[in-house]
Amino acid sequence: MKLLSKPNLAILGGNKVIGINQGAHFNWPKITDEIEELVIDQLHASISIYDRSSIFEAFECEFARLHNRKYALLTNSGTSAIHSMFDALNISPGDEVVCPVYTFHATISPLISLGGVPIFADVDPYGSMSLEDLVKKVGPRTRAVIVTHMWGYPCRDIEKIALFCKERDLYLLEDCSHAHGARTNTGRIVGSFGDAAAWSLQGQKTITGGEGGIVLSDRRSIYNQALLLGHYNKRPKQEIDVSDPLYKFYLTGKGQKLRAHPLAIKIAYHQLGILPTILQGRDSNAQRFRQLISEIEFLSDIMQDGSSPSWYAFGMLFDESKSNGVTRFEFCEMLHHEGLSEVDIPGSTGLLNELPLFTEPNELFPTLFGGKLPRQRDFKNALSFKDRFIKMPVWAFTDEAEIVEKYLIGFEKVCRAILEDRNFGQNLRNWRKET
Structure with missing residues (x-):
C-alpha cells in the first residue's frame, strides 16, 4: 500500500508547537511577591503554633464556613487528615470500609494501620464510585464508606450514596484531596455530605501550602478524637470540655503529633482567599x-453536566476503536513531541486491589492481621477507565493564556492528522521506521 504524504507532525520531523525554550508549562502554586511577603510576616510572627490561634484559627474558620461545617482541624498532610477520620470512628481489626477501587492509595491506606479491611467497589464509566456495586459490597462488618472526588470531579452519585449510608447507619467519609471548591450538579459543595471529609494541601493541590491537610466534621465526637490523635497539651486542653471523658488525655493526646506548619498554612490561606x-x-x-474534544470522536469528556469541578486535572477518555489505529500511548507520545509535555497517563493512581498493602498487610502489621487478605477481583469499569484515561493540568490565570493557546493548537494538530487518515496508526509506524 502506498503511504500518504507525511503530515507535518513533530514526531515525524515536523515543527513543534512548543519549543524547548518555552520554559515550564505549569507552575503551581505561583510564588508571587505577595506570597513571599506573607511568609516573611509569618516567620516573624511564629513558626510553631501550639493551640488554635493565629493563622491556624483563621484558616480553619474560613474553610469550615465555606463548607458550612462546624469543626475544622488542620493536619500535616492529607494522608494524616484521612487517618484522623478513620481513627475517629474507632475502627477495630476486622472492621470493613467500602472504598472505590480506582483512587490514590492514601484514600484507604491509613485504614490498614488500624487493622481495618478495605472492601473495593467498582466505579461507574466516569471513574466515580458505583452506587450499584457499593450496595453489593456492604456486609455485616461494614462500618463506613469512603468516596473520592477524583481529579477534582464530584462523585456523580454522592447524594444517593449519602442517603444510602444514612439508611444503613453507616459512616460516610469523603476524600476531597483533589476537589477544593468543587460542586455537584445540584450546587452543593463537596465535603458537605459525609460525617467527615478530608482535603490535602500538598504541592499541586488547588489550595496548597506545599504540605498540609484538613479534616471537617459536624460531629464533636469525631473532632475531639481527631484532635487527640494529632495534638497534645495546649490545644486539647483549650478545646475539649472538662466534662468530656476524653479531657483527662489532653496532656498526652494519643501520643502522636500531626500539627501543620504555620508557613504552609499562611500560603494555603492566601490560596483560599483567591479560590x-x-x-x-x-x-x-x-x-x-471540552469544546475541542467534543469534535474529536476518539476522545470523550468525563464531566457531569451541571457540576462544577475544581479542575485539579482535565480528564479525558481515549477510545482506540475510533482512533484509526493509534494507541493511547502513541497519542500521548505525539503530543509530547509537539512539546505538550504536561499531557499524562497516570502512573501512581490506578486500581488498588492488587497492591501488596491491601493483599499482604500481615507482613507490615503482623499484630493486626493474622494472614493475607483475600484478593478482590472483577472491576471491569475501573480497569476500562484506567486503561483509557489521559489527563493534564488546567491553567487558571490570564498570564498563562499563551501556553493554553499552544496546547489547544497542539491537540487540534495531532487529532486532525489522526482523523484524516483511517490507516493513520499503521502509517505512523511505517513512517517512523523510514525516518
Whole structure:
C-alpha cells in the first residue's frame, strides 16, 4: 500500500508547537511577591503554633464556613487528615470500609494501620464510585464508606450514596484531596455530605501550602478524637470540655503529633482567599478544551453536566476503536513531541486491589492481621477507565493564556492528522521506521 504524504507532525520531523525554550508549562502554586511577603510576616510572627490561634484559627474558620461545617482541624498532610477520620470512628481489626477501587492509595491506606479491611467497589464509566456495586459490597462488618472526588470531579452519585449510608447507619467519609471548591450538579459543595471529609494541601493541590491537610466534621465526637490523635497539651486542653471523658488525655493526646506548619498554612490561606478566581479561570480554560474534544470522536469528556469541578486535572477518555489505529500511548507520545509535555497517563493512581498493602498487610502489621487478605477481583469499569484515561493540568490565570493557546493548537494538530487518515496508526509506524 502506498503511504500518504507525511503530515507535518513533530514526531515525524515536523515543527513543534512548543519549543524547548518555552520554559515550564505549569507552575503551581505561583510564588508571587505577595506570597513571599506573607511568609516573611509569618516567620516573624511564629513558626510553631501550639493551640488554635493565629493563622491556624483563621484558616480553619474560613474553610469550615465555606463548607458550612462546624469543626475544622488542620493536619500535616492529607494522608494524616484521612487517618484522623478513620481513627475517629474507632475502627477495630476486622472492621470493613467500602472504598472505590480506582483512587490514590492514601484514600484507604491509613485504614490498614488500624487493622481495618478495605472492601473495593467498582466505579461507574466516569471513574466515580458505583452506587450499584457499593450496595453489593456492604456486609455485616461494614462500618463506613469512603468516596473520592477524583481529579477534582464530584462523585456523580454522592447524594444517593449519602442517603444510602444514612439508611444503613453507616459512616460516610469523603476524600476531597483533589476537589477544593468543587460542586455537584445540584450546587452543593463537596465535603458537605459525609460525617467527615478530608482535603490535602500538598504541592499541586488547588489550595496548597506545599504540605498540609484538613479534616471537617459536624460531629464533636469525631473532632475531639481527631484532635487527640494529632495534638497534645495546649490545644486539647483549650478545646475539649472538662466534662468530656476524653479531657483527662489532653496532656498526652494519643501520643502522636500531626500539627501543620504555620508557613504552609499562611500560603494555603492566601490560596483560599483567591479560590473563586482560580476556579473561574480554570473553568474558562477547561471549557475550551471540552469544546475541542467534543469534535474529536476518539476522545470523550468525563464531566457531569451541571457540576462544577475544581479542575485539579482535565480528564479525558481515549477510545482506540475510533482512533484509526493509534494507541493511547502513541497519542500521548505525539503530543509530547509537539512539546505538550504536561499531557499524562497516570502512573501512581490506578486500581488498588492488587497492591501488596491491601493483599499482604500481615507482613507490615503482623499484630493486626493474622494472614493475607483475600484478593478482590472483577472491576471491569475501573480497569476500562484506567486503561483509557489521559489527563493534564488546567491553567487558571490570564498570564498563562499563551501556553493554553499552544496546547489547544497542539491537540487540534495531532487529532486532525489522526482523523484524516483511517490507516493513520499503521502509517505512523511505517513512517517512523523510514525516518
